[in-house]
Amino acid sequence: MADGVLPIAAPDELDLSVDRAFRVPMGAVIVSVAVLVAVAIYSATSGAANLPVGGVIATLLDKLPLVDVDSSLSARQESILMQIRLPRMVLGMLVGGALGMAGAAYQGVFRNPLADPYLLGVSAGAGFGAVLALGFGLDVGWGPFGAVPAAAFLGAMGAVGMTTVISRGAWSSPATLLLSGVAVASLFSAAQTYALQQLNETRAREVLSWLFGQLNTSGWGQVAILGPYVVVCGFVLLATRRHLDVLRVGDDEAEALGLNPRAVRLWTILAASLLTAAAVAVSGLIAFVGLVVPHLVRLLAGSSYRVILPLSAVSGAAFLGFVDVWARTINAPAELPVGVITALVGAPVFALVLWSGARKA
Amino acid sequence: MSVDGLVCRDVSVMLGSHPALVDVDVTVQPGEWVGLIGPNGAGKSTLLRAVAGLAEFDGEITFAQRTPKPTDVAFVAQAPLLPDGMTVAEYVLLGRTAHLGWLQRESASDRQVATSVMRRLDLGDFGDRLLTQLSGGEAQRVVLARVLAQQAPVLLLDEPTSALDIGHNTAVLELIDELRRTDGLAVVAAMHDLTAAARFADRLTLLRRGEVAAAGLPSDVLRSEVVSDVYETPLTVAKVDDELVVLPARKTVS
Numbered sequence: 001m002a003d004g005v006l007p008i009a010a011p012d013e014l015d016l017s018v019d020r021a022f023r024v025p026m027g028a029v030i031v032s033v034a035v036l037v038a039v040a041i042y043s044a045t046s047g048a049a050n051l052p053v054g055g056v057i058a059t060l061l062d063k064l065p066l067v068d069v070d071s072s073l074s075a076r077q078e079s080i081l082m083q084i085r086l087p088r089m090v091l092g093m094l095v096g097g098a099l100g101m102a103g104a105a106y107q108g109v110f111r112n113p114l115a116d117p118y119l120l121g122v123s124a125g126a127g128f129g130a131v132l133a134l135g136f137g138l139d140v141g142w143g144p145f146g147a148v149p150a151a152a153f154l155g156a157m158g159a160v161g162m163t164t165v166i167s168r169g170a171w172s173s174p175a176t177l178l179l180s181g182v183a184v185a186s187l188f189s190a191a192q193t194y195a196l197q198q199l200n201e202t203r204a205r206e207v208l209s210w211l212f213g214q215l216n217t218s219g220w221g222q223v224a225i226l227g228p229y230v231v232v233c234g235f236v237l238l239a240t241r242r243h244l245d246v247l248r249v250g251d252d253e254a255e256a257l258g259l260n261p262r263a264v265r266l267w268t269i270l271a272a273s274l275l276t277a278a279a280v281a282v283s284g285l286i287a288f289v290g291l292v293v294p295h296l297v298r299l300l301a302g303s304s305y306r307v308i309l310p311l312s313a314v315s316g317a318a319f320l321g322f323v324d325v326w327a328r329t330i331n332a333p334a335e336l337p338v339g340v341i342t343a344l345v346g347a348p349v350f351a352l353v354l355w356s357g358a359r360k361a
Numbered sequence: 362m363s364v365d366g367l368v369c370r371d372v373s374v375m376l377g378s379h380p381a382l383v384d385v386d387v388t389v390q391p392g393e394w395v396g397l398i399g400p401n402g403a404g405k406s407t408l409l410r411a412v413a414g415l416a417e418f419d420g421e422i423t424f425a426q427r428t429p430k431p432t433d434v435a436f437v438a439q440a441p442l443l444p445d446g447m448t449v450a451e452y453v454l455l456g457r458t459a460h461l462g463w464l465q466r467e468s469a470s471d472r473q474v475a476t477s478v479m480r481r482l483d484l485g486d487f488g489d490r491l492l493t494q495l496s497g498g499e500a501q502r503v504v505l506a507r508v509l510a511q512q513a514p515v516l517l518l519d520e521p522t523s524a525l526d527i528g529h530n531t532a533v534l535e536l537i538d539e540l541r542r543t544d545g546l547a548v549v550a551a552m553h554d555l556t557a558a559a560r561f562a563d564r565l566t567l568l569r570r571g572e573v574a575a576a577g578l579p580s581d582v583l584r585s586e587v588v589s590d591v592y593e594t595p596l597t598v599a600k601v602d603d604e605l606v607v608l609p610a611r612k613t614v615s
Contacts, residue, residue, distance in 0.1 A: 008512060010473040011480065017450040017488020018476045022467070239464055245451070246458050248444035256413045256438075257511070258431030258459025303446025 022245065024310065028301040032311055036093075036318040043089040043325050048332055049080050056081060087220045091282065092324040092338070093317035094226050095215070096289055098233075098279040100316020101309055102272040103290025104297070105237050108244035108305045109268045110174045113298070117276040117290035120181040120269070121159030124188035126280040127211055129155025131192050134207045135199045145225060148210070149281035156277035159184050160269075171262035172251055177269075213286035213339025215324050222282040229278035236271035237309060240264055244305035286339040288346040289316050299353055319346075365425055366390040366547055367412065367434070367515050372420035374407050374571075381407040382418070382571045387549070391514060394541055394548040396562030398555060398582075400592050403568035405551035409436060409517045412549070424515060431459035435513040439520045439551075441504050443492035449503050450488035453479055456510030478509040482536070498529035505536065516541075518550040522557075530554070534561050555607035559583055567591055579605055 044056045051073065058071040059078055073081065102117040110119070118124075132138040133151035140154060141147040167173070167180035196204055217223075243264040246254045251261040276290070294312040301307050320338070323345055327338040367389045374382040382404045389395045397405040410416040412429065413436035424433045435456075443452070456478075457471040479485055482502050487495075495503060501521065508516055521537065522530040538561055541548050552558040558565055559579040567575040567582050569591045575582045582588075583605050589596045595610035 008474050008477050008509075010470065011476045013476075014469070014472050015450065015476045015479060015485060015488050017448065018454065018472050018479065020489070021448060021450040021454045021472070021475070242461075242466060245447075246455055248442075248447065249452075249455065250438075250442040252410075252415055253436070253438055253441060254458075255415055256431060256434075256436035257455060298446070303444070304451065 022304050022306050024307050025301060028307070028311060032314045032318065036314055036321070039318045039321040040089060043321050044081065044085050046325050046329055047085060049077065051077055051081060051085070083219060087223055088215055088217050088324070089321060091217050091223050091226065092215050093321045094223065094230050095279045095283045095286060096320025097313040097317035098226070098230055098275045099286060099290040100293040100312035100319070101234060101237055102276045104294035104305065104308045104312040105244070105268050105272040106290070107294055108247065109265050110178065111247065112174070113295060114291070117272060119178065120163045120273060121184035121188060122156040122273060122276045122280060123285050124185040124192065125159025126152040126156040126277065127285060128188045128192040128195070129153070130210050130284070131195045131207050134210060135195060135203045149222070149225060153277050153281040155188070156280055157273070159188050160273045160277070171265045174265070209337060210284045212337030213284040213342070214335070214337055215283055215327070216335070226278050226282050229275055233271040233275035234313065236267060237275070240268050241305045241309040244268065284339065286320065287343045289320055289342055292346045292350045293319055295350065296353060366393070367424050367429065367549070368422070369408070369412065370421040372408065372411055372418050372422060374411055374416050374418045376407070380571055382411070384420070385568070385573055387566050389515070389547045389549055391547050392541055392545040393564070394538070394550065394562045396558040396565045397549065397551045397568060398558050398565055399568035399574070404571040405568055406439065406519050409519050409549065409551060413517055429515070431511065431513070433513050434515040434517055435508040435511040436517040437504055437508055437519060437521065439523060443500060445493060447492050448488065449484060449490050449492060449495070450475065450479070452492055452503060453506045453510050456507040459511060474512065475510050478506045482506045497524045498532065501525060501529070501533050502536070505533070509540070514545070515547045515549065518548065520551055520553060523553065530557070555583060555588065556605065559605035559607070583607060
């Protein structure tokens with residue numbers, strides 16, 4: 001008795017409800033992946049040069065090793081697909097997936113559905129860094145990292161670092177972290193606004209367009225910058241999702257259950273902030289994805305973070321991939337800032353879902 | 362005395378600059394129920410939290426002669442948070458947390474434990490219900506199921522029945538009583554209802570402002586002059602059908 005656990009007889013079979021507990025619903029996975037694939041096809045074929053669906057698919061299959069398919073695309077069409085269309089699409093999907101997943105992780109760690117990836121000052125810090133780089137020629141670029149992404153990334157991480165210092169690493173007190181985040185974000189926003197005001201109109205316009213978020217890219221450079229962050233941080237976040245479910249009972253009970261809430265919060269915030277900073281560095285400030293996507297996933301597929309985290313990544317990728325097609329085609333050849341459209345599309349959808357949910361309650 | 366059970370020796374806890382517990386001794390053996398009683402703020406919850414590892418303390422707390430881990434002691438807060446959108450089965454499965462490594466997920470045997478405790482507590486049909494849709498009595502049974510799934514030999518319960526009516530209150534306490542008798546669980550429960558404490562606990566520890574005011578068998582601790590003094594209100598201890606009953610004393614009209 002003294003050493004070891006209480007014996008509990010094993011039943012012949014599991015109760016269905018226990019078997020289902022915390023499992024990711026296959027239906028939701030299939031639907032969201034199907035939507036993502038549909039968005040990918042829509043995105044790859046839409047634009048100034050309309051590419052035929054069959055040709056696009058054949059070209060992509062042909063790129064796979066050991067597969068040899070004849071494509072109907074001309075050489076010019078193929079280079080549009082491979083050098084312009086696909087890099088941009090993949091970048092959009094990576095950014096959307098990163099923001100969706102980081103938002104879900106922040107919501108879990110702060111036990112607050114209103115949390116978003118920009119909460120601890122990432123956006124304000126990145127914005128300030130970008131203003132310095134774009135407007136004042138600050139060049140902290142290094143290797144493959146251009147001046148603007150590098151400055152934005154450093155600004156973002158600097159702001160998050162400052163937030164944790166001000167809160168004295170209060171990993172057991174989400175409220176303290178949140179309030180420190182508010183203070184730091186205000187400070188950086190003010191600095192950013194002041195810096196912006198010192199610029200001439202052309203420069204300021206350039207900075208503003210960065211701040212609104214944009215996925216302008218040529219070639220695969222930015223995908224290569226963001227990719228490793230998505231892989232590493234995504235792995236860390238997926239590894240902590242079970243712990244986020246335990247955290248839902250509150251820090252005290254979670255700790256009594258055998259979890260270390262401070263360690264979970266530290267790792268999750270670290271990975272989510274790094275992921276957000278990397279996404280913001282290559283895309284600017286894209287609003288609303290990190291807040292709305294996890295929320296919609298929660299309403300449609302359940303409240304377990306084991307479900308919300310991966311599905312927010314897939315849905316965020318699909319959402320931003322879809323919205324970016326509009327950003328580059330609606331007003332072609334001019335582009336709309338994708339961050340504006342995410343808010344324009346996201347806000348009403350969000351409002352509608354909340355409204356119908358509130359009516360039920 | 363055997364040292365197999367839970368031993369708290371000279372336990373003191375400071376909350377800020379305020380001493381919440383001062384040199385408290387409590388022991389509980391397998392199969393034994395110790396009731397912690399005392400007025401609000403006497404330190405009952407603080408003692409439970411210290412044992413559960415949630416509060417820093419001076420002194421010594423051991424289980425089977427080592428520092429208790431979450432697989433040794435299971436703790437339930439006074440009003441456990443029942444998360445929105447979580448099902449009963451998921452909540453019970455959370456009890457397995459202490460048995461899982463950082464990167465591990467629940468195995469089939471973890472799910473078997475959850476199934477087993479749910480059936481045992483007559484929750485077999487409740488698995489898919491949301492926690493937020495349960496009545497107070499049902500919720501308390503579900504919380505107990507989570508605690509049992511933890512398979513810890515010591516249960517720390519903070520006011521386990523504070524939100525229940527008298528019928529459900531008794532039913533839950535009887536269930537805990539049955540579990541400790543059949544499984545040899547040690548129970549340490551903070552209790553406000555002194556009559557229930559007298560009936561269910563083997564021994565009582567009466568706390569006053571963080572110090573032990575009396576400890577021992579219910580019949581030794583629950584004496585009118587002792588409890589009246591500690592609770593700072595006149596109380597009468599009576600015997601009804603051979604059981605101790607604690608009542609507020611009638612005001613004497615002078």
